[in-house]
Amino acid sequence: MHITYLFDPLCGWCYGASPVLEKIASTDGVDLELVTVGLFAGEGARPIDANFSAYAWSNDQRISRLTGQTFSEDYRSRVLADHTRLFDSGPATLALAAVAATAPARELEALKEIQLARYVEGRDTTDPGVLAEVLGRLGLSEAAQRLRAPDEALVELYRRRIGEGREKMRRFGVAGVPALLVGDGEDQRLVPASALFSDDDGLLASLRAA
Numbered sequence: 001m002h003i004t005y006l007f008d009p010l011c012g013w014c015y016g017a018s019p020v021l022e023k024i025a026s027t028d029g030v031d032l033e034l035v036t037v038g039l040f041a042g043e044g045a046r047p048i049d050a051n052f053s054a055y056a057w058s059n060d061q062r063i064s065r066l067t068g069q070t071f072s073e074d075y076r077s078r079v080l081a082d083h084t085r086l087f088d089s090g091p092a093t094l095a096l097a098a099v100a101a102t103a104p105a106r107e108l109e110a111l112k113e114i115q116l117a118r119y120v121e122g123r124d125t126t127d128p129g130v131l132a133e134v135l136g137r138l139g140l141s142e143a144a145q146r147l148r149a150p151d152e153a154l155v156e157l158y159r160r161r162i163g164e165g166r167e168k169m170r171r172f173g174v175a176g177v178p179a180l181l182v183g184d185g186e187d188q189r190l191v192p193a194s195a196l197f198s199d200d201d202g203l204l205a206s207l208r209a210a
Contacts (some may be wrong), residue, residue, distance in 0.1 A: 037165035045088035074122025
């Protein structure tokens with residue numbers, strides 16, 4: 001079963017879905033493809049002001065209650081309270097492109113570590129230096145090196161991956177992420193996002209029925 005996961009690395013709901021996503025990835029017979037959509041990259045980036053911080057924290061608490069995922073006080077005080085930074089997923093998306101180019105089998109692992117760095121450790125994952133350190137501690141030294149000095153090929157891969165993700169969103173009428181597609185090519189079908197926040201049996205049933 002081929003499953004495509006549409007996501008943005010700065011999406012709190014995508015972080016909330018990460019334990020379920022790991023279970024999907026470890027299920028026998030499942031081929032999981034990660035597709036970044038750049039929802040908060042480029043023109044989707046926005047300032048982190050007091051109103052945005054309050055909204056984000058409120059939403060994060062809702063996600064935590066539903067999924068059990070941790071949004072720490074370090075994240076609240078160091079990331080959301082820093083109004084000098086943009087809410088911009090471009091750097092994290094570029095970091096994942098670097099992993100895809102050098103160690104594609106470890107992209108899900110890298111995504112999880114980037115999410116933990118932000119939401120648990122309270123580190124600024126809009127900073128390429130922080131992201132390079134995160135990749136480095138995973139032993140992804142080649143990806144970290146390419147992130148520190150992006151070449152034309154990496155930037156092109158970044159743009160292509162976002163373009164493909166946004167095209168899938170348009171094709172299936174997806175307004176936000178996370179989102180799951182099941183199948184290949186013209187046979188792909190959209191699975192309701194609620195399936196990512198259901199119990200394991202309900203999720204697998206939704207995937208098989210799609």
